[in-house]
Amino acid sequence: MKKQRKLYLQRKQWRFAEKLWSKLEGTINRVTTSADSLRPYNPLYHLGTLSIYLLIILTITGIYLTIFYRAGSDRAYESVNNISAFWLGSLMRSVHRYAADGLLIIAFLHALKMMLSDRFWGSRWLAWVSGWGMFVISWLIGTMGYWLVWDERAQWLTEYSINLIKGQFAMPFLSPEIASRTFSLFVIVLFLHVFIPITMIVGIIIHVLRLTRVRLWSPRWLMVETGIVLVLLSVWKPVTSALPADFGRVISQVSLDWWYLGFLPLTAQWGNPLFWGIALIVGGIITALPWISPGAHIGPAVVTNPNCTGCALCARECPYNAIEMVSRDDETRFKSLAIINEKLCTACGICVGTCATSGVELAGWHASVLLADLQRALAQARQAGQQPVAIFTCDRHKALGSLDVKWQEEPASDTVIPLLQSPAWQRVQAGVWTGGNPHPVAILSCTVPCAGMLHPDWIRSALNDGAKAALVIACPEDDCAYREGPMWLKGRLARRQRTLPPQVLHYVELAPGSQGEVRRLLKAIGAGKMPEQKPLKLPKKKQVTDWRAVLGQMRYLATGLVVLLVALGISLLAERPSSNPTPQPSLIRIAINHGGKLIAASENLPPEVIAKLPANVDPAQVLGGERFPVRLRLIVDGQQVLEDTYQPRGLRREGAIFGLENWWLTPGTHKVEIWMMDDESEWKQVFADTVTIASQEALILFYDEETNQFILR
Ligand code: HEM
Ligand code: SF4
Ligand code: SF4
Known part of the structure; x- marks a missing residue:
């Protein structure tokens, strides 16, 4: 049976979680909004654009670092230290690092907000x-960045990769003679670290593909504050490297940035299958959330053909690119018709609020029903000698509790106002607001998915039919669940405001769940002191913010800065000493890079070809062919502790043979023997010695093809 999808208001668990988040935002708004402004300096309202800004900072500081960075295991560490030795380099490096942590934190909070607000x-x-795709790519890029420093963190990363891949790429790190070969690997990682971010541009394009008028830039105050916070963190705690990478040492403890490298200690403790299994399942569930927990809406928008005059206002205002104007050639005198793309429509209703001719409505919501309800409810109120306040708001405010109104289903003895809910009303709700006030206020409330759906005619109609005042409660302009609702609504109301007395139309923008402002207004209205609404649209020259205006807002900006400092400062907590649980304190690494002995000799090579070969060339090497596998035995203190077989590489087994083994043991003196069979016939002793090994030391035994022996590095 198909599961019934629920509307936003019915998804109670989600709303419970959203309420907590909104409480946090409301608290921040209280300290970041000045009395004469509707727009709070709240960084939580700009998390998407802030992520882009951090990406830009990462690019700029990254270019600086790339110029001074030197690739290769013998030079990378020193070059990074040199960068840090100069104040500008240290600042660039630290800002780069804190911005990288900040990106993961801010993108995560942005994702959390989208999830909690049902988006x-x-x-x-x-x-x-695509958002999660970018999140994973950001993590991958950052992890590569840690590798480039070539300190102990990079060593741990390399050892982790070696154990995972067991390939030949480990060899150069173990043998100093071929350390120069690491250069190409460093160049590849550097290339990926610098060029994968370019794919983020494609990611962002896909991410915002379905939006109109995308906001990519954070507001200027936020960019300045973020810059200040990153510099403050960098000066307070400049980033440093760990000890240089050294494969002759065992990493037991090193301080790690858990945002990026937390997987190292976790996989060491839990094992790869468990850690990556959990990560994959959790990541998969979160990514598939749109299909696991889809909601329902009361849309899509539907155009009533005869009512549409082709004015294209709806197409202009739709924030989701869901309306297309097509030309029409019918009996009407209008040239074009709005067509809705149902797949893109989010049922915000912004188009409904803008259409002057009721040409567009949401499929499950008809303005005629609302108007009829309002008429009947207000008629009942008139009969009872009441003048209710009509409140128009959105689902978010209703769900998250901005209205502490007692909804009146039944007559109650303590209620002085008998305006009752009628079962016949579908779109209005009757109630009473007391709020500890000696003057209770009768309320009629109408809720729409987004305040941007409100049509000024509905408000006018409520006032004409006897409402004492109309109170419109919207979300902050920067925090609309449908991106642009309050922006369009304010424009419409500002035009209508000129024709109404300033005491009857009130407009507030609030974080859903914050009741203070609504209470203040209702209290004043209840007491008969009708407050006046300021003009919603200021004349152009008053909007210009000069330096005095900015200074006047300093207090609110400063609290926004503190919020940002806390958000980005979390990255400091993520840097924690982390231990690498090892089976024993000391280690023997056995590394073999063997050309391999040919199984078939060069019998088929014609004698005349052999004759032409230079004297020092082995015909077998010219001809090539399948090689024997190599078998190794490790004997420690007279006990065989390890035996393994390493196969030649390549599909035809013609390639060289690589092997890498780690054997953990107690510190002290040990008798170590290695035996090898590389021709499937005879075991040869290729190492025998008594070695003394200290705690945290790793002895490297490397196979030398010339002497046919293992050499202690
Ligand atoms: C890594 C970096 C990210 C960047 C740079 C980024 C940036 C943005 C930007 C600029 C917007 C458009 C804002 C607007 O004009 O309204 C946006 C919207 C959105 N983002 Fe992200 N984002 C990132 C990560 C994520 C993640 C991880 C998720 C969740 C999985 C996510 C989910 C969304 C959704 C669902 C919207 C659409 C909102 C709507 O339709 O109303 N984003 N993002
Ligand atoms: S706003 Fe109304 S009249 Fe204008 S194009 Fe859209 S549906 Fe048609
Ligand atoms: S309801 Fe919203 S998303 Fe749908 S067409 Fe109208 S404005 Fe666009």
């Missing part, structure tokens, strides 16, 4: 899935 299903699946 992940339906047409938003593309932004949701």
Whole structure:
């Protein structure tokens, strides 16, 4: 049976979690909003654009670091230290690092906000899935960055990769003679670290593909504050390297950035299958959330053909590119018609609020029903000698509790106002607001998915039919669940405001769940002191912020800065000493890089070809062919502790043979023997010695093809 999808208001668990988040935002708004401004300096309202800004900072500081960085295991560490030795280099490096941590934190909070405010299903699946894609890519790039420093963290990363891949790429790190070969590996990682970010541009394009008028830039105050916070963190705790990478040492403890490298200690403790299994399952579930927990809406928008005059206002205002104007050639005198793309429509209703001719409505929501309800409810109120306040707001405010109104289903003895809910009303709800006030206020409330759906005619109609005042409660302009609702609504109301007395139309923007401002207004209205609404649209010259205006906002900006400092400062907590649980304190590494003995000799080579070969060339090497596997035995203190077989590489087994073994043991003096069979016939002793090994030391025994022996490095 198909599961019934629920509307935003019915998804109670999600709303419970959203309420907690909104409480946090409301608290921050209280300290970051000045009395004469509707716009709080709240960084949590700009997490998506802040992620882009951090990417830009990473690019700029990254270019600086790339110029001074030197690739190769013999030079990388020193070059990074040299960068840090100069104040500008140290600043660039530290800002780069804190911005990288900041990116993961901010992108995660942005994702969390999208999830809690129900913005992940339906047409938003593309932004949701591409968002997680970018998140994983950001993590991958950062992890590569840690590798480039070539300190103990990079060593741990390398050992982790070696154990995972067991390939030949480990050899150069173990043998100083071929350390120069690491150069190409460093160049590849550097290349990936610098060029994968370019794919982020494609990621961002896909991410915002379904949005109109995308905001890519954070507001200027936020960019300045973020810059200040990154510099403060960098000066306070400049980033340093760990000890240089040295494969002759065992890493037991090193301080790690858990955002990026936390997987190292976790995989060491839990094992790869468990850690990556959990990560894959959790990541998969979160990415698939649009299909696991899809919601429902009361849309899509539907155009009533005869009512559409082709004005294209709806197409202009739709924040999701869901309306296309097509030319029409019918009996009407209008030239074009709005067509809705149902797949892209999020049912915000912004188009409904803008259409002057009721040409567009949401499939499950008809303005005629609302208007009829309002008429009947207000008629009942008039009969009872009441003048209710009509509150128009959005689902978010209703769900998250901005209205502490007692909804009146039944007459109650303690209620002085008998305006009752009628079962016949579908779109209005009757109630009473007391709020500890001696003057209770009768309320009629109408809720729409987004405040941007509100049509000024509905408000006018409520006022004409006897409402004492109309109170419109929207979300902050920077925090609309449908991106642009308050922006369009404010424009519409500002035009209508001129024709109404300033005491009857009130407009507030609030974090959903914050009740203070609504209470203040209702208290004043209840007491008969009708407050006046300031003009919603200021004349152009008053909007210009000069330096005095900015200074006047300093207090609110400063609290925003503290919020940002806390958010980005979390990265300091992520840097923690982490231990690498090893079976024993000391280690023997056995590394073999063997050309391999040919199984078939060069019998088929014609004698005349052999004759032409230079004297020092082995015909077998010219001809090539399948090689024998190599078998190794490790004997420690007279006990065989390890035996393994290493196969030649390549499909035809013609390639060289690589092997790498780690054997953990107690510190002290040990008798070590290695035996090898590389021709499937005879075991040869290739190492025998008494070695003394200290705690945290790793002895490297490397196979030398010339002497046919293992050599202690
Ligand atoms: C890594 C970096 C990320 C960047 C740079 C980024 C940036 C942005 C930007 C600029 C917007 C458009 C804002 C607007 O104009 O309204 C946006 C929207 C969105 N982002 Fe992200 N984002 C990132 C990660 C994520 C993640 C991890 C998720 C969740 C999985 C996510 C989910 C969304 C969704 C669902 C929207 C659409 C909102 C809507 O339709 O109303 N983003 N993002
Ligand atoms: S706003 Fe109304 S009249 Fe104008 S194009 Fe859209 S549906 Fe048609
Ligand atoms: S309801 Fe919203 S998303 Fe759908 S067409 Fe109208 S404005 Fe666009």
